[in-house]
Amino acid sequence: MSAENKQYRLAARPVGTPKDSDWEFTTEAIPTAEDGEVVVKVDYVSLDPAMRGWMNDAKSYIPPVGLGEVMRAGTVGEVVESKNDAFKVGDFVSGYHGVQQYGKSNGKDLVKVDPSLAPLQSYLGGLGMPGLTAYFGLTDVGAVKEGDTVLVSGAAGAVGSMVGQIAKIKGARAVGLAGGVDKCRYVVEELGFEACVDYKSDTFLQDLKEPLKSGVDVYFDNVGGDILDIALARLNRHARVVICGAISQYNNTTPVQGPVNYLNLLVQHARMEGFVVFDYIQQYAEGTKQLATWYSEGKLQFKEHIDEGIENFPTTFLKLFTGENFGKLVLKVSED
Amino acid sequence: MSAENKQYRLAARPVGTPKDSDWEFTTEAIPTAEDGEVVVKVDYVSLDPAMRGWMNDAKSYIPPVGLGEVMRAGTVGEVVESKNDAFKVGDFVSGYHGVQQYGKSNGKDLVKVDPSLAPLQSYLGGLGMPGLTAYFGLTDVGAVKEGDTVLVSGAAGAVGSMVGQIAKIKGARAVGLAGGVDKCRYVVEELGFEACVDYKSDTFLQDLKEPLKSGVDVYFDNVGGDILDIALARLNRHARVVICGAISQYNNTTPVQGPVNYLNLLVQHARMEGFVVFDYIQQYAEGTKQLATWYSEGKLQFKEHIDEGIENFPTTFLKLFTGENFGKLVLKVSED
Numbered sequence: 001m002s003a004e005n006k007q008y009r010l011a012a013r014p015v016g017t018p019k020d021s022d023w024e025f026t027t028e029a030i031p032t033a034e035d036g037e038v039v040v041k042v043d044y045v046s047l048d049p050a051m052r053g054w055m056n057d058a059k060s061y062i063p064p065v066g067l068g069e070v071m072r073a074g075t076v077g078e079v080v081e082s083k084n085d086a087f088k089v090g091d092f093v094s095g096y097h098g099v100q101q102y103g104k105s106n107g108k109d110l111v112k113v114d115p116s117l118a119p120l121q122s123y124l125g126g127l128g129m130p131g132l133t134a135y136f137g138l139t140d141v142g143a144v145k146e147g148d149t150v151l152v153s154g155a156a157g158a159v160g161s162m163v164g165q166i167a168k169i170k171g172a173r174a175v176g177l178a179g180g181v182d183k184c185r186y187v188v189e190e191l192g193f194e195a196c197v198d199y200k201s202d203t204f205l206q207d208l209k210e211p212l213k214s215g216v217d218v219y220f221d222n223v224g225g226d227i228l229d230i231a232l233a234r235l236n237r238h239a240r241v242v243i244c245g246a247i248s249q250y251n252n253t254t255p256v257q258g259p260v261n262y263l264n265l266l267v268q269h270a271r272m273e274g275f276v277v278f279d280y281i282q283q284y285a286e287g288t289k290q291l292a293t294w295y296s297e298g299k300l301q302f303k304e305h306i307d308e309g310i311e312n313f314p315t316t317f318l319k320l321f322t323g324e325n326f327g328k329l330v331l332k333v334s335e336d
Numbered sequence: 337m338s339a340e341n342k343q344y345r346l347a348a349r350p351v352g353t354p355k356d357s358d359w360e361f362t363t364e365a366i367p368t369a370e371d372g373e374v375v376v377k378v379d380y381v382s383l384d385p386a387m388r389g390w391m392n393d394a395k396s397y398i399p400p401v402g403l404g405e406v407m408r409a410g411t412v413g414e415v416v417e418s419k420n421d422a423f424k425v426g427d428f429v430s431g432y433h434g435v436q437q438y439g440k441s442n443g444k445d446l447v448k449v450d451p452s453l454a455p456l457q458s459y460l461g462g463l464g465m466p467g468l469t470a471y472f473g474l475t476d477v478g479a480v481k482e483g484d485t486v487l488v489s490g491a492a493g494a495v496g497s498m499v500g501q502i503a504k505i506k507g508a509r510a511v512g513l514a515g516g517v518d519k520c521r522y523v524v525e526e527l528g529f530e531a532c533v534d535y536k537s538d539t540f541l542q543d544l545k546e547p548l549k550s551g552v553d554v555y556f557d558n559v560g561g562d563i564l565d566i567a568l569a570r571l572n573r574h575a576r577v578v579i580c581g582a583i584s585q586y587n588n589t590t591p592v593q594g595p596v597n598y599l600n601l602l603v604q605h606a607r608m609e610g611f612v613v614f615d616y617i618q619q620y621a622e623g624t625k626q627l628a629t630w631y632s633e634g635k636l637q638f639k640e641h642i643d644e645g646i647e648n649f650p651t652t653f654l655k656l657f658t659g660e661n662f663g664k665l666v667l668k669v670s671e672d
Contacts, residue, residue, distance in 0.1 A: 060603050061603050224599075229594075243598070243599070243601050243602045244602070245602070246599055246602075249599075255596050256596050256597075256598075256599060257594065257596075258565075258593065258594025258595040258596040258597070258598055259594040259595065259598060260591050260592050260593075260594040261592075261594070262579070262592075262594055262595060262598070262608070262610075263560075263579070263582055263585075263592060263610070264610075265579050265608060265609060265610030266579045266580070266581070266582075266610030266611065266612060267396050267397050267610070267612070268610070269609075269610060269611045269612070269615050270609070270610060271607050271608065271609035271610075272598070272601060272607065272608045272609070273601060273605075273606070273607035273608070274598075274599070274600075274601030274602030274603070274604070274605060274606060274607075275602065275605045276602060276603070276605070279605050
């Protein structure tokens with residue numbers, strides 16, 4: 001076990017794509033627990049598109065990360081010291097310890113997880129926030145129903161891969177959009193989507209025709225930009241557009257690209273609705289139980305893209321925006 | 337009574353703002369009724385923003401007006417010949433006879449109206465499609481409830497003026513946006529909105545602060561463009577944005593301006609939903625009855641901007657886009 005706690009702190013507000021100089025690498029002593037607290041050795045840090053938003057000094061659903069603070073991030077790890085009756089040394093927990101090797105907590109934001117049911121890092125992916133995001137977004141916001149055609153962007157990603165699989169479980173047709181032949185093959189052959197269209201292909205618009213010949217009932221958007229407009233143009237009557245994210249826009253130095261085709265909502269009497277998973281905090285337990293049940297029944301698959309070494313955080317984080325990761329992106333930061 | 341039927345037909349698909357050469361003025365014999373038909377002498381033609389969309393050769397909620405066809409428009413007038421048992425000479429009816437002085441119909445699209453209850457032209461305004469648009473848009477799509485702050489653009493217009501008054505009836509606060517001091521004064525002093533902000537003023541954004549200090553629960557959009565973005569930036573949690581129209585964009589020769597601030601839907605877990613009044617055709621009778629009841633109770637006011645002379649149609653139509661009209665824009669086309 002390392003005797004130090006290595007961390008990444010936010011050093012500057014990025015303009016556009018985060019640069020190395022936006023981060024500060026620091027080393028501290030491992031924290032110790034006060035009464036009621038636990039210390040967690042972090043095994044995996046979750047890298048999520050939403051983190052880019054938290055770096056901006058803008059009013060949003062949660063406060064921005066302050067300059068000089070450890071970068072906020074979801075984590076899974078093991079309790080190594082406890083002065084809290086609810087946790088004992090050796091428990092595995094998910095929480096928000098940020099980009100560092102050790103964190104401490106009063107326990108209120110920790111959830112015990114079971115690494116014998118699924119690999120520890122799954123609790124940052126399919127059985128964690130991305131899974132819950134897909135679940136609440138598709139079933140509540142998207143109101144998916146049997147026979148719907150569900151189109152999802154980022155279909156090979158942490159959220160999108162779950163959206164399509166949950167759509168199938170609900171009796172809908174799942175059509176994915178992903179970047180590249182390999183990701184599309186994975187989405188169809190391993191995840192069981194009915195189709196997946198490669199948005200990087202020269203024949204992208206042509207390739208969409210057959211899988212979307214009956215239109216789109218639910219579009220689950222993780223990317224924004226041109227792809228949102230392409231989906232809006234293909235909506236059916238009373239379609240639902242779920243705005244989960246807009247990764248194509250997060251590093252913009254110019255204004256966000258607004259959806260030119262939004263008036264198709266009028267023509268089709270359709271709606272576009274946004275959400276963040278934190279809106280459903282009261283229902284996390286129910287959602288997690290449902291996902292774990294489906295997983296144990298063999299109805300859900302997920303994979304993680306694991307990079308190693310806390311030093312690599314700035315580089316690994318950028319993979320989210322280039323689409324280089326294949327599966328939920330996590331960073332292994334424990335050194336033993 | 338004129339012995340001829342003067343008409344405006346669509347001569348060309350406009351690029352941008354319609355020009356005189358996009359219209360053809362024609363004169364025909366007055367039609368005669370076949371079995372089951374009625375002939376209607378048109379008194380007033382309704383001029384509505386939606387007509388601009390019907391002139392484009394684009395897939396929409398109804399087919400475009402064909403080149404050479406009489407321009408589609410709502411109308412009110414008097415039955416002058418009837419071979420249909422449901423109508424007798426002297427009945428007043430609303431319908432879609434278009435921009436002409438006489439039309440005929442099989443009666444299925446005609447609704448009898450009572451000029452002793454309200455002026456005939458009101459059935460093209462507050463008691464007609466604009467009133468129904470406001471009613472269904474605000475109560476069904478917008479799901480207005482007591483205590484909401486309802487913001488509406490085009491607040492002095494045919495739809496917007498009704499939106500604010502219905503909001504008040506439902507126990508909500510009505511805040512209007514309109515162009516110019518006179519329109520704003522009318523909206524507050526005569527229609528009873530709590531506030532109206534002049535979007536043409538240099539202090540527009542500053543002036544919005546006080547009336548919107550508790551945010552926006554329902555935004556009813558008739559205009560699109562920058563004003564839609566300004567409203568999106570001020571949404572409350574679970575707000576509803578009703579997309580009724582986008583008059584600022586209808587004569588664009590460049591692409592429609594998409595709402596840059598649409599990601600605020602995500603931050604606020606808000607939704608944006610579009611509709612056209614035709615979606616509610618099964619409920620027109622119920623809606624019309626409700627509006628007439630409120631009108632008879634003195635709870636609704638409306639006014640029409642009446643231009644005269646069918647020859648003036650091309651010029652009068654453009655007033656919709658310059659904001660020159662004050663009240664529901666109608667054209668009196670009968671000559672007696």
